[in-house]
Amino acid sequence: MKGRILRSLGSAAALALVVAGAPLLAQGGTAGPNDADLMNDAASTGDVLTYGMGPQAQRFSTLKQIDTSNVAKLVPAFASSLGGEKQRGQEAQPIVYDGTIYVTGSYSRVFAFDARTGEEKWQYDARLPEAIMPCCDVVNRGAAIYGDKIIFATLDARIVALNRNTGKVVWNKQIADYKEGYSATAAPIIVKGMVITGNSGGEFGVVGAVEARDVNTGELIWHRPVIEGHMGTLRGKDNGITGKTNASWQGDLWKTGGGATWLGGTYDPETNLLFFGTGNPAPWNSHLRPGDNLYTSSTLAIDPDTGLIKWHYQTTPHDGWDFDGVNEFIPFDATIKGKPMKLGAKADRNGYFYILDRTNGKFISASKFVMQTTWADGINPKTGRPNYIEAGRPPAPGTEKGKPVFASPSFLGGKNWMPMAYSHDTGLFYIPSNDWGMDIWNEGIAYKKGAAYLGAGFTIKPIADDHIGVLRAMDPRTGKIMWEYKNKAPLWGGVLTTGGNLVFTGTPEGYLKAFDAKTGQELWKFQTGSGVVGSPVTWEQDGEQYVAVMSGWGGAVPLWGGEVAKSFKDINQGGALWVFKLAK
Amino acid sequence: MLSRRALLQGAGAMAVAGAFPALAPNPAGAAPLARVRELGTLRVAVYRDNRPWSWEKDGKLVGIDVDLAKALASKLNLRADVAQITADESVDDDLRNAVWKGGLLGFMPADIMLHIPFDRTFAARNDQVAIIAPYYRETFQFAGRHDDIDCDAPPVQWKGKRLAAELDSIPDFYLIGAFGGALSKDVTHYMSGAEAVNAMIDGKADGVLASRAQIEAVLHERGAGGVARRKMPLPAFTSAGWDIGLAVKENSRTLGDAIEEIMSGMVSSGEMQALFAAHGVTYMAPVAAG
Numbered sequence: 081m082k083g084r085i086l087r088s089l090g091s092a093a094a095l096a097l098v099v100a101g102a103p104l105l106a107q108g109g110t111a112g113p114n115d116a117d118l119m120n121d122a123a124s125t126g127d128v129l130t131y132g133m134g135p136q137a138q139r140f141s142t143l144k145q146i147d148t149s150n151v152a153k154l155v156p157a158f159a160s161s162l163g164g165e166k167q168r169g170q171e172a173q174p175i176v177y178d179g180t181i182y183v184t185g186s187y188s189r190v191f192a193f194d195a196r197t198g199e200e201k202w203q204y205d206a207r208l209p210e211a212i213m214p215c216c217d218v219v220n221r222g223a224a225i226y227g228d229k230i231i232f233a234t235l236d237a238r239i240v241a242l243n244r245n246t247g248k249v250v251w252n253k254q255i256a257d258y259k260e261g262y263s264a265t266a267a268p269i270i271v272k273g274m275v276i277t278g279n280s281g282g283e284f285g286v287v288g289a290v291e292a293r294d295v296n297t298g299e300l301i302w303h304r305p306v307i308e309g310h311m312g313t314l315r316g317k318d319n320g321i322t323g324k325t326n327a328s329w330q331g332d333l334w335k336t337g338g339g340a341t342w343l344g345g346t347y348d349p350e351t352n353l354l355f356f357g358t359g360n361p362a363p364w365n366s367h368l369r370p371g372d373n374l375y376t377s378s379t380l381a382i383d384p385d386t387g388l389i390k391w392h393y394q395t396t397p398h399d400g401w402d403f404d405g406v407n408e409f410i411p412f413d414a415t416i417k418g419k420p421m422k423l424g425a426k427a428d429r430n431g432y433f434y435i436l437d438r439t440n441g442k443f444i445s446a447s448k449f450v451m452q453t454t455w456a457d458g459i460n461p462k463t464g465r466p467n468y469i470e471a472g473r474p475p476a477p478g479t480e481k482g483k484p485v486f487a488s489p490s491f492l493g494g495k496n497w498m499p500m501a502y503s504h505d506t507g508l509f510y511i512p513s514n515d516w517g518m519d520i521w522n523e524g525i526a527y528k529k530g531a532a533y534l535g536a537g538f539t540i541k542p543i544a545d546d547h548i549g550v551l552r553a554m555d556p557r558t559g560k561i562m563w564e565y566k567n568k569a570p571l572w573g574g575v576l577t578t579g580g581n582l583v584f585t586g587t588p589e590g591y592l593k594a595f596d597a598k599t600g601q602e603l604w605k606f607q608t609g610s611g612v613v614g615s616p617v618t619w620e621q622d623g624e625q626y627v628a629v630m631s632g633w634g635g636a637v638p639l640w641g642g643e644v645a646k647s648f649k650d651i652n653q654g655g656a657l658w659v660f661k662l663a664k
Numbered sequence: 665m666l667s668r669r670a671l672l673q674g675a676g677a678m679a680v681a682g683a684f685p686a687l688a689p690n691p692a693g694a695a696p697l698a699r700v701r702e703l704g705t706l707r708v709a710v711y712r713d714n715r716p717w718s719w720e721k722d723g724k725l726v727g728i729d730v731d732l733a734k735a736l737a738s739k740l741n742l743r744a745d746v747a748q749i750t751a752d753e754s755v756d757d758d759l760r761n762a763v764w765k766g767g768l769l770g771f772m773p774a775d776i777m778l779h780i781p782f783d784r785t786f787a788a789r790n791d792q793v794a795i796i797a798p799y800y801r802e803t804f805q806f807a808g809r810h811d812d813i814d815c816d817a818p819p820v821q822w823k824g825k826r827l828a829a830e831l832d833s834i835p836d837f838y839l840i841g842a843f844g845g846a847l848s849k850d851v852t853h854y855m856s857g858a859e860a861v862n863a864m865i866d867g868k869a870d871g872v873l874a875s876r877a878q879i880e881a882v883l884h885e886r887g888a889g890g891v892a893r894r895k896m897p898l899p900a901f902t903s904a905g906w907d908i909g910l911a912v913k914e915n916s917r918t919l920g921d922a923i924e925e926i927m928s929g930m931v932s933s934g935e936m937q938a939l940f941a942a943h944g945v946t947y948m949a950p951v952a953a954g
Binding site for chain 1: 711712714717748749750751752753754755756758767768769770771779780781783785786802804831832833834836837840841845848849850851852853855875902903905906908
């Protein structure tokens, strides 16, 4: 404690927070957002303080200055370049506070831009070791803000807190060892003065975990592995094993069971639960690991005060298709069969849109939101488990060499990392999805690390003539798709919906587009110069409503070739923040 | 052959002096080799954590491939720049990262990469590189402690014995997957084959399935006795072994030719065998060379 106060003496703003706990003005700015501000982010329209525009990550703004009648007059206010030779995928969601827009960029960079002029205030470049092997491009999905700090995760599995006025490092903690294959790309969330993060990693030897750290020091408060058999900790002491050892795994495979929590999580203040999704199990081939393999490909509800798992729901038990269950679980309330309920929704990689009771994880419904699911014929409403189609499961390694199995969705998912949005006005979820399948076969000749290996070959294939990407409006009460917008290239960016009856999302072709939230009619588009794979935000500043999005083509899609690549092969790289407002 | 080697050596001598007239007869084809000579450094990529081939021992990069890289550079009158590359999901990816394109985080492409499978099908789909100069025949083997396990028994009889394998490898898939998964609960996974062999020597496992080089090198280093190796093939085992060579960029065949010359010279002089023996590994001629 003494150490913490001494360390804080260097910063007047931090001292003000620790000692007075009141929003005092420091040099050049306010004391910064506190816990209450973060929890109120969905209602506060003058800023964007959290990833998801609110801890529930509904990505809904009540702002309605820009609406269906005038969105056609949306024009750029400015664009700010991320510059340099470092381009590639820009998947970040901007944070907006006190006249500054904070964005993270590819290669673990952070930028602070003046929210009125677009001029750069500072830039932070993490020094990355050459030996890291990011699986899916060098992306970052956004930062968190708290007090005088901007906090983000790096490709070499560190969490870095920067002073938001200067960009100088306040603390920098390793969360896992990149040499063991760990990484971090998700935006952290901040709950009750704790930075809550997941981890990313390759397929082998990695174990997913959720961790809480003191936002002021970065010191670990609790650690919760998501694979059964692993011990969790709370304030340096053992805090119970996750699940029951060897209940759903054989032998010692749970020790390296996968389940990376690479997309981060959401938080519901009402039930005081964190919701984190978990990745696919390891090894990749399901025949080598009989059992459900808990808690991979699941959503976990975690108590933020202790790090204990309160409930789990596994979307793909015994996953054999790389259907990570990492997708965001968005808390919302709705009346189902005449009964008002506290619910949560998740559009899974496996192609089904799940509604659960968020107080206990009980299954309510699951509806297909993609063209085709070859791996399962629906979800059994009694058990909440998939009706598997066994012929659709990829074969055991070394067997049936060269004979492909067709699986849809492809392993990139009916929906990948890109977050959906939920409108309070229409009651609809807007899901950025993709219709594609894959041929998967046992590779006759494969080598790994210079040694013979039994690998699988994949080709991702379109399954429709006219599109891969589809923005879909899903009614959570009925499971019906109310409208859809089809896009030639795969959709890979997040969605925003507003009180102006609008839905915004970007396309790899370079457009930020606006749609009528009720009908799906396209009302506006703007070419940003490179593919849009970031998540748009909106806020009000000086009496005007602004919309911002990152442009910069990349992410996992361009790493895969084949038929699918035809839809995006001519898209150029970039790296810019675009900010829009209505023409006067 | 002889004349070409003489020419190369002549070029080497000239390179030291800073000129290249000796290569005038074939200027176009000589360019990549000439460029390497001009720079004075042979950049060789090897795998990180790939014992006994290339790994860090007490902070120093050592191993058979490391010694081979140094020998090749020295015979070309070049300085060796041995760079470690972290293995990606497949060797195809490694060739992109280490040889023909470079890494996402700035790994500078190497002139050659060692420990690349020499296999026609594999080479055909990696046409950005030339895979040349096979220098070893690798196979997986089963080894165990005499007193604890019968190495030559049908594998299903190993049920209940403690078996060790490298995570995510053919030995792993075989032991946990074969015979309807009969042995799956008996397998302990290690992060490398060498670790798995060490576990067997330390008495933490009764038997281990690993590469021959991993077994021989660790037994040699530990001076371990009482260990037997299976003599007959494993039933339904998917790998009969593979040749190991090296890769150069597709347009660097002149460099590749020079290296092939050097390597065959090292085998006929016995230098190659000695280089392997220093690590406790018996040199096995690649099948492709026979």
